[in-house]
Amino acid sequence: MMHANLMDNYFNLNSVYTEEDFKRHFRIRRHVFERLLHDVQQVNAYFRQKLDRVGHPGFSPHQKVIVALRMMAYDSPTDSIDETYGMFEPICLDILAEFCNIIVQLYKDEYLYEPNQEDLDQILRKAENHRFPSMIGSLDCMHWNGKNCPTE
Structure with missing residues (x-):
């Protein structure tokens, strides 16, 4: 449900929010987000969608990357993420740690010097x-x- 709302709001053809809204909400342009999403999925299986123990889809890659970006861009506390994206604190913190580690691994040679x-x-x-x-x-x-x- 949360994934469907996210897609309807920001990523589908007739999304609720514009490109500028996306940039204002997540502090990143959508095409840069899509590059990040693609890159992290290629390198780290954590950012690929999996089935949970009862066979339901887990959190989507879009949800995971959005959560990490929201936490970094706004210094969002995990309880606000829980309310908005339905993720409990330990999951949010795991996502953030995985995201930061993979970003450093992917882009350190290009951007971190x-x-x-x-x-x-x-x-x-x-x-x-x-x-x-x-x-x-x-x-x-x-x-x-x-x-x-x-x-x-």
Whole structure:
């Protein structure tokens, strides 16, 4: 039932919500969501729909990825997810952990790297254009190893 509502609201041809609504609700464009959905299903069987112990379909891949994105985008507590998507807290937390692990595995080489000077210069230019000139100093870069970082 929850899967059917999700599909009717966001994914079917005559869906209730538009592309812009999708972006506003999930903080991601639908085509990017569909790429994520495809990629995580290919790599991790957790994101494929399975039958439960009594032979009923379990949570759909769409539901699992949407739940993970909602929790990250809005810092949603699991009880609000339970009310909206019918998933109990332990399931929500498992989904989030699996999703985060698979995203890092899939995209770390492409997107997760220490910025070089060119990257920093580009960020600083954008920040200055938006009247936020010392923005880079407010970033949490503690996980980066630098040769001049204090060790004690």
